[in-house]
Amino acid sequence: MDKIERLINLTAYLLESARPVTFDRLCQTVYAEYLHRDEPGSTDAAKRMFERDRDDLGDMGIVVKAEKDAETGEVSYTISKDEYYLPNIELEPEEKIGIAMLSSLFRGSGAPFERPVHSALLKLGFYQDDFLKGEGIPRIHMVGSPKEREALNEIFLAIAQRKNITFSYQRFGSNEKGERRVSPYGLVYRKGCWYLVGLCHERGEVRSFKVERMIPPIKAERASSRKPDFEIPREFDLRRESSWEFLDAENTESLNAVVRFDGRIFPPSSQSPFPVVSVRGEEGKSVVTYSVRNTDEFVDWILGFGTRAQILDPPELIELVVERLKGIVEVAGS
């Protein structure tokens, strides 16, 4: 019998049975084909199998309760209908539309919660005419990176269960690949990319890894054990750990860079990849001061605005820009 078949039968039996079921009875039914009466230890093996199944069901929120008979001391098992069935959660029309949008937003994006969100909504919609199909749900999509879906699913699970993972990782700007062992603390999606933040065992410090550069398979260590592999330090703060401008950048001293933008294109500070220190208007233009650590990335970004953004200060950044521009004129199309 397939494991999944056995789990379905076990769930059906314990859910349907009016009275709790003893292990003996389970041996005669669900586990009958695994028992070989003449083999010593066969019952013990079946018992271990049952306990594993019980744990597996528990992982899905199906609680198999054990009850001890006060007189005989015999243990029997049951699944409470109240605990198994999803209760009807009454949602207002606007609330239904709101959460239906969640599914629409992440569908096809490769986000690690794309599928579970969808199945959750199918369940919630069961009592209320399937509100996923309802009219008036605005179409809304996130364009992600579906090819990272499998890796992200593994990482998401490892974060939830606090399991160490191992993978090989390609460093930025080099051909080298290295094996990494990481305690995954958190996951960040920023500007089209996913980053894993966790304790890197090779370096002994919290670091970020771009998921795109993680080479599958991503293996969870001791996946069969239910105990978490690590505790997350109390002081860990995802926002702080992932707040530096480019997650790949090395930490160095920051400097203030002043840029003048054409009024029309000044990017709102929430979208700026560099922290904004101050903004002032000047003859229809905006002069913005940024705090910059990675000067190369900053210059890249400013060059992308063409003549509509000009670095005013500090001189070393201007030099860097001028040097780059001269390089372009020389090489492009030579």
Add this chain to the structure above:
Amino acid sequence: MKRKLEERFNRILLMVPLILREEGASIDELCEKLEMSRDEIITDLDLLFLCGLPDYGPGDLIDVSIENERIFLSMADYFSKPLRLTENEALALLVAGEALIRANVLKETSAIGKAMEKITRVLGEKEKQDMYDVARRVEVEIESEPGEWWKGVARALEKGMNLALEYYSFSRDEVTQREVEPVSFVFSHGNWYLYGWCHKAQDWRLFRLDRIRGAKLTKRVGPTHADEEVVPPVVGERGADRTFHHVELKLSREAGRRVIEELPDAKSREGEDGKIYVELRTQNLEWLSIYLLKFSGEVEIVSPRELSEMVKKRATEMLEMYEESLTQN
């Protein structure tokens, strides 16, 4: 339990209640709803056919039949209602919901918050706490300045009306007027876009919301395009004119790797000279010329000539701008 097995088990426990009604369920509808192929559904039905209650005689097993493309199930009343949300599902809802609430761009934001509250109310206190603890460590940043026209666009979508847009094109540095049939909101690489049929271009276009300078609702005349295409194929600054340009670049190893990473549809090979040769197709040379600026002396544009001239011109203009300010000071 292994993740794949858990997913399949959970899916079966959801599939049964969806079929288990007098009128059964259409196979096509089920495929769409559960995002499964026909074969996958049939495989699961074959499995269900073997399951049931003790003593597993013909009268105890789940009965499955297919008539006129509809599936019927009986003898499975114990699975007539769905299983409560699994931890993974509740967590996923929470993380996705929190992201959308934080983004604070939709008028439904507060409704999503209320729905989340109702859904998590059925969880145990400890369960809920654990889940919020994980949710705090998964962050999807989908906030961006959507601009002031978001509401107008949302209203047009809701009412099925067109929009007369005043739109600032970044790559061309000009404001244009165009009529657009809005289809959806799209979030990509840190920005929100309106996706729709542009009457001016007679094609699908993406409009970054923070670059909309004006939006008026207008009546839709003629046939709608909304059902043709929902998810945009490419998001980015590309897609400005209808002709495709074939571009060939020669880059240093480092720059080559960056281009490949940032433009996933580019083709690349390593030359004997150690350089990276990249080929790509773009509809928007303007955009590409800006993009290539950041590679400075590390990129040589093999073709087209038009592009290398564009890049040169742009770089020269910028140099002049800096030199002018240096002499002024």
